[in-house]
């Protein structure tokens with residue numbers, strides 16, 4: 001017997017569902033332990049600037065490399081962290097770690113890096129004044145505010161538009177830019193998305209990959225990128241794995257390119273070495 005997640009009805013479940021529920025409880029325990037005992041690792045994926053021809057951004061991506069369940073991936077643990085509200089503390093843990101990483105890079109003389117991005121869950125907006133918390137964490141590390149960018153997704157827009165607008169205003173007041181992640185995965189209508197006061201639009205990899213196969217999507221992606229620029233925002237193309245995809249992203253006039261073609265997500269130590277070496281050469 002189990003409770004139906006949505007409306008609390010009692011229902012009977014088969015063995016498959018029981019395994020699923022058991023696994024979920026185990027993952028919750030892993031997440032709680034990781035928070036209190038430090039099992040999370042923040043990885044960084046360097047992002048290529050087409051204009052500057054070097055890596056000027058990096059995205060922070062959370063990893064759980066060794067748990068009693070083996071390595072866990074964001075596709076599994078982020079939704080569970082969101083459902084249980086654990087994501088709130090996890091996000092601030094990531095932000096704190098990223099600020100320390102940035103501080104370390106600045107001390108090592110890495111100057112080409114513009115910012116490191118932090119993924120911000122929609123659940124964050126159910127909390128009182130998330131902007132204040134973000135500001136206080138950045139401030140506590142004494143790094144320039146512009147070194148952090150916050151990534152939000154279209155789903156936030158659908159659920160908490162007003163909170164989001166206030167958040168963006170408070171971020172801008174300090175010089176923290178906001179990116180819209182996973183654009184093109186289709187939660188909201190185009191006009192409401194493009195009317196948001198965000199600084200950067202990240203075109204989802206599914207859009208790029210579809211554009212490879214379909215001429216109409218390719219035309220759409222080019223004109224989307226043009227519109228985004230005309231609206232005063234900049235564009236990142238995600239999921240670039242091949243030289244052909246890189247060329248297409250450049251044809252779309254994307255400002256930045258993110259993908260395995262340039263760099264995979266890597267632990268902080270490796271990312272520091274990667275960014276330092278690449279910058280010395282350029």
Ligand code: C2E
Pocket residue numbers: 045060061062073074075078087091094119120121181182205238239240241258259260261265
């Ligand atoms: P995202 O924010 O859209 O991050 C980009 C994802 O694409 C990452 O997956 C990255 O490893 C992957 N990626 C980058 N380049 C390529 C490529 O060329 N090819 C392919 N196939 N994939 C590429 P990852 O790390 O598994 O994260 C998945 C999602 O989990 C993220 O999507 C984000 O929504 C969420 N996530 C990860 N870390 C965090 C976090 O710290 N906080 C929150 N709230 N969400 C996170």
Ligand code: MG
Pocket residue numbers: 059119151181
């Ligand atoms: Mg992201």
Ligand code: MG
Pocket residue numbers: 181182202204238
């Ligand atoms: Mg993304």
Ligand code: MG
Pocket residue numbers: 181182204205238
């Ligand atoms: Mg994505």
